[in-house]
Amino acid sequence: MTSTRGDRPATDVDVAVVGGGTAGCVVAARLSEDPARRVLLLEEGPDPQPIPPIVSDPKRQSELILESPYVRMYDVERPDGSSFPLLSGRIMGGGSSINNLAVVRPMRADFDAWSTFGGDGWSYDALLPLLRAIEDDPDFGDDPIHGSGGPLHLERSYRLDETVDPPVRALIAAAGDAGLPPCHDLNVPDPIGVCASPYNIVDGRRQSTAVAYLEPARGRPNLTIHADATVVRVLVDDGRACGVEVRDPDGRTTTIGARQVVVAGGVFHSPELLIRSGIGPSDELTAHGIAPRVVREGVGRGYQDHAVVYVTFQGTTELREDYVIPKVRLIAKSHPDRATPDLHVFMQPSIRMEGLPPLLPVSVRLLEHRATGRVRLASADPGELPIVEPALLQHPGDVEAMAGGIAFVRELVRHPALAEFYGDLVNPEPDADADMLEHILTSYISYYHGVGTCRIGAADDPLAVVDAGLRVYGVDGLWVADASVLPTVPHANTNLAAIMVGELGARAVAAA
């Protein structure tokens, strides 16, 4: 069946999947493998076919983010009143259709942390077979921790041992002397060092989940795909999800009956939809005049993300456009005592302006978040974006770690190999620690890796929204399956984790 846009589905279904993002495409594709199960996938954004080159061509990534209509921005404030955007993908495939295509597994420490919320089923050993089944990694296909033949193809366009690129060689030399070795496989359970980044690209084409998962499923007669369809709320009757209310672009609403409902709207919109459906914290339900079905204080709470701070050095020479990124990333520790590497460091492309020497930014990306933020409704109207309070760098431990990361980078670029390229620090002014602290607190942005707003947890955990099997507490027949269920932000990009959650969601629903 081909997709239709904004039309009303005529018949009831077995499963309604709300949100065709990274995880939602996985859920819909997996569940529709059973021809007896009628699956409806509802996506608020468009589902352009064929996928436009600005989305599918990885070389147009900057254009995609800066100019395309498929990116949604959420303005959020720092405590000083300044603002920065969070992003999501508003197109079939969601974040996987607009992200930088990195395929990075969570670290072992992340699975350990998730196990404390979700039990043994969330351990590294328990989920390794699933991680292997997701991927098709020709570079490491024979390795016992890797997979071949899975839907998600990985490729590494860059091999550290073959590099002839002087800045990358310099980075490898400097990091090596700092005790950080070349890391050929970023997806080992405990990666550290200069890592070649794996990407989900096949023949120069982005492998979003709309491509890797949904495309092969589109011909199935039991799968209906509706794009440009806004789900107003999940219908709950007598403690059981029984369908969804959907609004089309013309404002017409219709009701679709479903035996099971999977919410996969992502970290911003899954909690928003639950709250609009009467499943949420009492203050939010009261504030927006929504009749409570199930009071769950954790809905929208628990937001975690990765903070990013840029420091900029004067370049000693003009660098090629493709410089280090996106070939390699440095995985490091903000302090030698840290048990788990807590930093991604990217040597960013140069900034050039007439009359100024080239400037070389380095981004320091903190992979932990000790505070928790919140997603709240701006209004009960689904047309209004939710309010996000990310609480990045609001914990002294996070600020300390970021400062440690920046100190590490400043030391690293003084290594003779990198000093060929990196000169003096120009932003922030290098004079005082107080300036650096102010720089951190007034300039941080997001790595766009939000999680945690519908997190897993035990039944007696007051902030848990779903159980270890992703079932919403207090409502039968309702699941959340996207990165919002992750109780802590992983030490990694979140796209692969979201795919994993999508797979888990599909299995849970199929087993119910």
Added chain:
Amino acid sequence: MRLEGTIDIPAPAEAVWAVIIDPRDLAACVPGVSDVRQLDDRTFEGSVRASVGPIDGDFAFRSVLATLSYPDELVVDVEGTDSVTKSRVVAHIEAGLSSTSDESTTLAYRATVTTKGRLAIIGDMVLRATAGMMIGQVTKCLRARLEAPA
């Protein structure tokens, strides 16, 4: 984004003031500014070109001298649009002069820059990265102009 600082210039306050309120004089000191056109005695337009990796963009702006009260109150409002994302950038700049001697002046400035639209994704980082060096170049240029023999 907020910027705040002082610039010491070895010249009398009157001479510094004359340069900073003249759009062409001032624009000539700001790196990357081109196509300066004066619309009236308080308004001028121009553009700035910058690149970030593979992204090349022009930023077309209009600057208005909103308040002129020698020596301690100069308010400039700048609005512009970039050529790539069509985002809007608004800057509000306040500056004032204080004489530290007959032949030296301190220029104190405070600026708030707000980016609306997609440019916010990278624009803030670029502004922060370049601001310090631009101010350094402006300082150097102002000093050179004011020290140069008439």
